Amino acid sequence: MRKLLLLSLAVVLGLANLAFAADDTVKIGVFLPLTGQNAFGGQLELEGVQMANKEAPTILGKKVELFVVDNKSDKVEAANAVQRLIEKEKVQAIIGTYGSSLAMAGGEVSEKAHIPQVGTSCTNPLVTQGKKYIFRVCFIDPYQGAGAATYAFKTLGLKKAAMLVDVASDYSVGLAKYFERSFTKLGGQMVGTLNYQSGDQDFTAQLTKIISEKPDVLFIPSYFAEGAIIMKQAAELGATFKIMGGDAMDNPKITDIGGKAVEGFTHTTFPYDPSMKNMSAMAKKFTDDWRAAYPGKEPNVNSALGYDAYMIILDAIKRAGKADPEAITKALAETKAFEGVTGKTAINATHDAEKPVGLVVIKDGKKVYEGEIVPEL
Structure with a gap:
């Protein structure tokens, strides 16, 4: 009987610890193409997300835990990746992805599950069209x-x-x-x-x-x-x-x-490149931190967008005061002046980011940031 009581107590304490651990952790899923046609861009974005997580590992006193799944540059795999993040890992928000078709496939799953998803470089208008829970840190096509x-x-x-x-x-x-x-x-x-x-x-x-x-x-x-x-x-x-x-x-x-x-x-x-002459303080810090973390490997706008996607979710959680998916969704929709590496971002009524269009030209074998253009729509 004594052994049975001790076993029961251990189970109760174990469940309590699990509940505490779950409550003490913010879970963010990441689905990016780490293999296949789009792997190079996906890897850059993941490194940006990981660097942001290293610099901001907690929010509201809770540890932020990343769960990364390869969507393999495939639409079916993208949907499966998001399904896994939601059902198995129980994430409260999702980052991804490089590739508009992949973002659309994964977004359908996030939307049905009511889990906020923040796209990185998926620029097709259909990614967010008619969606409540899908956002992005990039402008649209x-x-x-x-x-x-x-x-x-x-x-x-x-x-x-x-x-x-x-x-x-x-x-x-x-x-x-x-x-x-x-x-x-x-x-x-x-x-x-x-x-x-x-x-x-x-x-x-x-x-x-x-x-x-x-x-x-x-x-x-x-x-x-x-x-x-x-x-x-x-x-x-x-x-x-x-x-x-x-x-x-x-x-x-x-x-x-x-x-x-x-x-x-x-x-x-997007308005970031390491060759920019007049970059913001945040962009300069990102560039310096990246070069320290990845010597000999220059950052690009994909890594910056990955970084911004993570940080805008943390900004939403901070403003919401909790990491509940519905609260995060509401706060993301209310974003008006998020200061990111890729400039000041406002999320508009269609959940797309509003920011300038940058221009890069290849000169003497190197990328040179030419400046920005205001489109005539």
Whole structure:
């Protein structure tokens, strides 16, 4: 009987300790592409999240615990990853992800479970459309596409444009649509739109056709690896037009893949780059901390967005005064002046971040932050 009583007491104490531990910990899930096509961007964002967690490991006196799941650059895996974070790990908020189609797949699960999700670099408008629990720290493609079109037409004076679009990517198709809409509204002429599929390596047929149309600018809403190959093959074919792209090209590996062919390439991005001349105190601290943590590896905007996604959730928890998912959701929706690495962020009525469109150009083999553009919508 005495042994039975002691065993019962141990069970009760164990359950009490588990309840205390759960109450004493804030659980944040992270689902990012750590393998597959988008792995490089996903890894950068994870490192940004992890650095933020290291710098701010507690909130409201509670330890913040990260639970990381690889979505494998796959829509089905993205949904499964979020399901696991919610059902198994019992997270109170989720960060992710790089890749709009992955964010949409995971977002459906978060929305049904009423768990707030903060996207990192998922810019397609559909990510948050009609959603109560889905947010992001990045601007959306209509704004970014208009920024690229405004810069091409008004700043550079380019009047004729062509596009090469990945029809298997929601990001690529969406950004192309918004670039074309803004470019033609400004008075520009579209002389051709050709397609490819994710994973293609040979673009010579499409590029030969585009060269024959004699555009002033080729817009490639591609991910960095394919975009760099497109530029390399365009140079080999003797193309002389300007080439521009979107934020998914913001990756230091493009110079490794494309070599001299990427010289002069310009892409839109979020307002952060280590080459910025007048960065904020927060951006400077992030840059210095990153270089100390990862010697020889420069930060980029994806790592900054990962950092900001973590910090904006902590900011919401602090303002809410508790880590309840509903309270976090409400506080995120009320965010008006969050100071992040990628600038001051306001969350608007559609749960998208409002911040300037940055511009980066490759000069002498290095990324140079050119400044910001106000899009003409």
